[in-house]
Amino acid sequence: MSVDHLMTGFVTALSPVNFLWMFAGLLVGIFMAAVPGIGAELGIVLAIPLTYNSPPEAVFLMMSAMYVGGMMGGAIASILLKIPGHPSAAATTLDGYPMAQQGKAGKALGMAVFSSSTGGLLSSLAMVVVTVPLVKVAVSFGPAEYFALAVLGLTVIASVAGKSLSKALIVTGIGLFLPTVGLDRITGAERFTFGIGPLMDGFHFAPILIGVFAVAEVFNKTGRKIEMIIADRRARASLPSLSEIREVGPTIIRSTVIGTVIGILPAVGGTVASFLGYSEAVRFSKNREKFGKGCLEGVAAPEAANNAAAPGSMVPTLALGIPGSGVTAIILGAFLLHGLEPGPLLFQKNPNLVATIFAGIILVNFLMLISGCWVSTLFSRVLDIPYEILAPIILVLSMVGAYTVRNNIMDVWITLIFGVVGYFMFRYEYPVVPLILALILGPMAELNFRRGLIVAHGSVFDMLTRPITAVLLAVAVMALVIPAFRSIRKSFSGRQGPAREFKQINPKGE
Amino acid sequence: MAYGDLVFKGVLLAACILFLSRVSDIPPPYSGQVGPRVWPEIILWGMVVLLGVSVISQFVQVLRRRPVMEPEGKQPPPEPLFRLANVLAAVLFGAYIIGLDFLGFLVATPLFIIIFLRLMRYRGHPVKGLVIGCAVTLVIAFVFGKMFYLPLPRGMGVFRDFTHLMY
Numbered sequence: 001m002s003v004d005h006l007m008t009g010f011v012t013a014l015s016p017v018n019f020l021w022m023f024a025g026l027l028v029g030i031f032m033a034a035v036p037g038i039g040a041e042l043g044i045v046l047a048i049p050l051t052y053n054s055p056p057e058a059v060f061l062m063m064s065a066m067y068v069g070g071m072m073g074g075a076i077a078s079i080l081l082k083i084p085g086h087p088s089a090a091a092t093t094l095d096g097y098p099m100a101q102q103g104k105a106g107k108a109l110g111m112a113v114f115s116s117s118t119g120g121l122l123s124s125l126a127m128v129v130v131t132v133p134l135v136k137v138a139v140s141f142g143p144a145e146y147f148a149l150a151v152l153g154l155t156v157i158a159s160v161a162g163k164s165l166s167k168a169l170i171v172t173g174i175g176l177f178l179p180t181v182g183l184d185r186i187t188g189a190e191r192f193t194f195g196i197g198p199l200m201d202g203f204h205f206a207p208i209l210i211g212v213f214a215v216a217e218v219f220n221k222t223g224r225k226i227e228m229i230i231a232d233r234r235a236r237a238s239l240p241s242l243s244e245i246r247e248v249g250p251t252i253i254r255s256t257v258i259g260t261v262i263g264i265l266p267a268v269g270g271t272v273a274s275f276l277g278y279s280e281a282v283r284f285s286k287n288r289e290k291f292g293k294g295c296l297e298g299v300a301a302p303e304a305a306n307n308a309a310a311p312g313s314m315v316p317t318l319a320l321g322i323p324g325s326g327v328t329a330i331i332l333g334a335f336l337l338h339g340l341e342p343g344p345l346l347f348q349k350n351p352n353l354v355a356t357i358f359a360g361i362i363l364v365n366f367l368m369l370i371s372g373c374w375v376s377t378l379f380s381r382v383l384d385i386p387y388e389i390l391a392p393i394i395l396v397l398s399m400v401g402a403y404t405v406r407n408n409i410m411d412v413w414i415t416l417i418f419g420v421v422g423y424f425m426f427r428y429e430y431p432v433v434p435l436i437l438a439l440i441l442g443p444m445a446e447l448n449f450r451r452g453l454i455v456a457h458g459s460v461f462d463m464l465t466r467p468i469t470a471v472l473l474a475v476a477v478m479a480l481v482i483p484a485f486r487s488i489r490k491s492f493s494g495r496q497g498p499a500r501e502f503k504q505i506n507p508k509g510e
Numbered sequence: 511m512a513y514g515d516l517v518f519k520g521v522l523l524a525a526c527i528l529f530l531s532r533v534s535d536i537p538p539p540y541s542g543q544v545g546p547r548v549w550p551e552i553i554l555w556g557m558v559v560l561l562g563v564s565v566i567s568q569f570v571q572v573l574r575r576r577p578v579m580e581p582e583g584k585q586p587p588p589e590p591l592f593r594l595a596n597v598l599a600a601v602l603f604g605a606y607i608i609g610l611d612f613l614g615f616l617v618a619t620p621l622f623i624i625i626f627l628r629l630m631r632y633r634g635h636p637v638k639g640l641v642i643g644c645a646v647t648l649v650i651a652f653v654f655g656k657m658f659y660l661p662l663p664r665g666m667g668v669f670r671d672f673t674h675l676m677y
Binding site: 194409 | 514515518519522529532535536537544545546547548549550553554556557560561564593594595596598599600603604606607610611619622623626627629630631632642646647650653654658659660661662663
């Protein structure tokens with residue numbers, strides 16, 4: 001991809017229709033993330049049906065804008081409610097909410113807009129620089145390497161496993177199995193259809209995604225009392241002054257570097273980036289005692305870091321076709337819906353589309369800088385909308401999203417079923433992200449596993465010992481084994497702990 | 511919570527065994543190729559082993575667990591697995607899907623929203639609920655049906671004809 005392509009990308013992104021899609025995506029992303037309980041992921045899931053009949057450029061500009069806007073929008077609820085709009089905005093509550101309590105909510109919102117835009121902008125430039133060389137390496141990959149990449153992508157589950165790795169592995173297994181239902185993509189053989197006609201087409205990932213994210217969330221909140229206390233109802237966001245920018249400048253740059261690097265690493269994501277950005281800001285600050293009491297640096301650091309992580313996480317998604325997080329997995333799914341397969345081939349076949357996405361991510365950060373204060377002031381008012389009204393609207397949009405995939409009411413039933421499954425997964429603390437990653441990466445892994453074996457004349461050893469494949473698989477094994485080892489060690493020390501304490505309290509063991 | 515999780519895993523294990531028993535229905539591979547049954551078989555065996563170990567270890571844990579005596583009043587009441595409202599929400603959504611087949615989107619959706627608002631203990635005036643239901647339905651029908659030409663459920667008979675007025 002050349003500079004000419006990038007220029008073409010800017011021209012395409014700035015065409016009136018695409019610009020409108022982008023702006024709409026930014027607004028919807030900020031809106032969705034501003035309302036606690038919805039979030040950017042759910043927003044992107046609910047926007048999937050809008051993309052079916054639209055040109056890919058417009059679709060991915062909108063989704064990228066939603067992702068970027070969503071990362072910033074989470075700060076609104078963090079600052080005004082002390083409830084993070086999404087997990088990566090949690091660190092913003094530490095100083096954002098105290099500022100709002102002191103009547104400086106507008107200042108905090110303005111700083112969140114400025115640092116998010118700056119962090120996102122610098123990171124998106126880095127994304128363009130890093131992705132292209134990565135694609136050049138990936139061009140030489142064959143089926144065996146793609147299989148290894150898919151396996152590596154699946155090991156991300158070790159990082160998003162939460163409390164239990166075994167539960168994450170069970171969920172991954174479900175996610176890998178579901179795409180095998182229906183007609184086999186290579187031979188056309190029926191698999192697990194039980195003679196049911198609609199199952200011939202298999203499970204589409206969109207209804208499952210909508211079920212476990214959107215419907216399960218509503219089911220989970222039904223019957224619970226949700227109360228929100230807004231710190232400053234009349235907050236008006238204002239951009240920081242030059243002296244304030246000078247003061248927080250080094251913090252923003254440091255957090256941007258942290259966010260970009262962490263974003264590129266699979267599954268580490270915006271939440272880790274924002275907390276790391278915050279802790280580094282405290283470490284480097286001369287006024288450490290001000291942190292936690294409402295200081296501008298405490299808002300700038302996590303916001304710059306989490307917004308920098310967003311373009312960073314697009315690098316493995318676009319260059320290798322490996323989503324590094326839940327949001328990028330959903331975006332990857334949208335690519336597949338349009339018959340596009342992210343990875344090196346996308347850069348060869350659709351360089352203009354990739355360039356438009358790059359240009360769009362850069363532009364949307366500019367757009368956020370210009371309009372962010374007005375938008376965040378406007379959307380701080382949405383916190384007044386009670387969840388009781390939002391819940392049925394989310395369910396109706398879920399129905400529409402599932403139905404319009406294939407004009408089939410069966411997909412809506414699948415959404416309901418997975419809504420119930422998602423509810424129990426939430427109750428028993430099964431993570432959702434591994435399911436999504438496995439649904440997206442499973443078919444890729446199977447297809448390339450079988451193709452790789454055909455190329456290697458049926459020899460698994462020959463297939464897996466190709467140099468790049470072996471390295472990727474070794475990294476994948478390490479990524480899975482190290483957290484498993486840690487978790488086993490932790491559980492053993494946990495078992496010994498209370499026993500030791502018991503012996504100290506009661507030496508006779510009675 | 512532990513018992514519920516055990517049942518959840520048990521159901522999954524039973525499903526995996528059922529699917530594993532049906533793997534033989536998938537046609538065998540051509541010579542020199544990996545057939546369509548290999549991949550699901552690997553996954554299902556992996557799941558059976560993982561779930562089997564998990565179920566057994568959890569079952570042993572449940573058997574070994576002794577009731578912990580806490581001073582009265584200090585123990586928080588355990589949260590129920592699901593409330594009536596959760597079940598009603600799922601049932602209502604199911605009824606909505608059935609309603610879509612017969613009544614179509616334009617009639618079923620406002621009805622669903624109005625009833626769901628009651629379920630969510632919406633305290634606003636019933637007329638406000640009606641307005642919200644109708645407004646949301648019309649906006650979604652306009653955006654999806656008119657602007658993006660996406661098909662929405664039309665229902666049957668007179669309800670089907672009615673939807674043609676809008677999208």
